[in-house]
Amino acid sequence: MKNYLLGCDWGTSSFRLRLIDSSNHQLIGEITSQEGIANTFTAWKAIGDGATLPREQFFRHQLKRHINQLSTKVSIKLNGIPIVISGMASSSIGMAEVPYATLPFPVDGSLSSTKRLLKQADFPHDITLISGVRTEHDVMRGEETQLIGLLALLDTGHVAADASILIFPGTHSKHIYIQNQQVIDFQTFMTGEVFNLMAHYSILKDSIAPAELSTFTNDQLDAFKLGVNESDSSSILNSLFRVRTNQLFGLLNKPDNTLYLSGLLIGAELKTLLDQPQWQLILCSGNNLYELYKLAMEELQLSDRTTTISSDLIDKATIAGQVKIVQNQLVTLPK
Structure with missing residues (x-):
């Protein structure tokens, strides 16, 4: 039997939900949309800023809609499968704010800052929210998960042990400094x-x-x-x-x-x-x-x-990072 996990990468302006076989990081299916955290937060504010529906519940409703779409796409019932969410869902405009992890930050993800949200009657999925990492002057959300996954996929003991800078290009490029298996600094x-x-x-x-x-x-x-x-x-x-x-x-x-x-x-x-x-x-x-x-x-x-x-390999890194962090948190994946 396969160990299934729902992996969600919820950015400021984009949303991606994947069904993953955590035993081999195989992607079973995915859906994407432009319903990022910013738009979702704005939609929640528009209905009364919590007067009608608490923020966490509003985000659960949006997640459930996407999960149903993915279930239809892959023809698999997804009830009971835990979901791990990286990116902006743990921010002040996300589902629930989670404190940043601090440096030094082990590249195995063992000190990732996370929060568990338990399943509910109308949302049969335990949730693990992954927060980002901060320094005195900088922050990142999402890249740390990608980094953890990338180094888990690679046979890169020499990369993590030596003085190495990992360069992640993007809208906000990150230069992440690794020494002795730990992130010791990063720049945006x-x-x-x-x-x-x-x-x-x-x-x-x-x-x-x-x-x-x-x-x-x-x-x-x-x-x-x-x-x-x-x-x-x-x-x-x-x-x-x-x-x-x-x-x-x-x-x-x-x-x-x-x-x-x-x-x-x-x-x-x-x-x-x-x-x-x-x-x-x-x-x-x-x-x-x-x-x-x-x-x-x-x-x-x-x-x-x-x-x-x-x-x-970069495309697979987020999946591998989410799986690694969930395993570190001792989440039991259903078979």
Whole structure:
């Protein structure tokens, strides 16, 4: 018999629910939506801010609706299967606020901060909420689960034991410092969010043509490399205005200029690693950003001390992390 677990990754603006075989991390089925924590919290506030329905109950109702959809999709009755939720569900606008874990944070997840919510008559699932990790000046929610899962999947004793920085690109990129099997520090870079702000809400929006690109032309890659190198030699506040003058003076067309902007921002993020030559670097990127981050690291001459993790493994890391944390919490999974 299989040990089933419902794994939910509930972010600020997105929702993903998976049925998992925890014995081998096999994905049985999943559903996704844009009903993130922010929208769900807003919907709860709109019905009376708890006067009609307590917040936890409102979130349970939303979860139940998604669970029913997943049950229909996989043709399996899911009653009684526990659910583990990572991401923003444990935040102040989530299902129930859970305190952050602190540093040093073991990479096996043994000191993860969690909260159990027991099953109810109309919601036959025990819930484990996973909180994030904090430092004095920074926080992360979700990446710690991904990190725990990634290191559980890999035979990376040398990665966890040595001085290593794991780089997780994204809207808010994370650089996570690991030493002696523990997270000892991390930093957040607003790379993706700043790109979005520049591309849609600044004077630069008319100088670029942002689009979802799966492949890049040689000219676009050259523009990206130009941006990376200029980020290393000048102030980012000055370099950003060059996106406008590139288009104004006909130096780059809009698609190429988009890659130039991306190069400026990714380069500004990664150049901080040049001052830390004693640390090994681990690039943990999905398909959408892998090529650009890899190219930026080559341009900044960081490749010799960089290991790259396959995007397939990155996709499986959240599942593995949720399973690991649940096992650490001694949750009994139904067979």
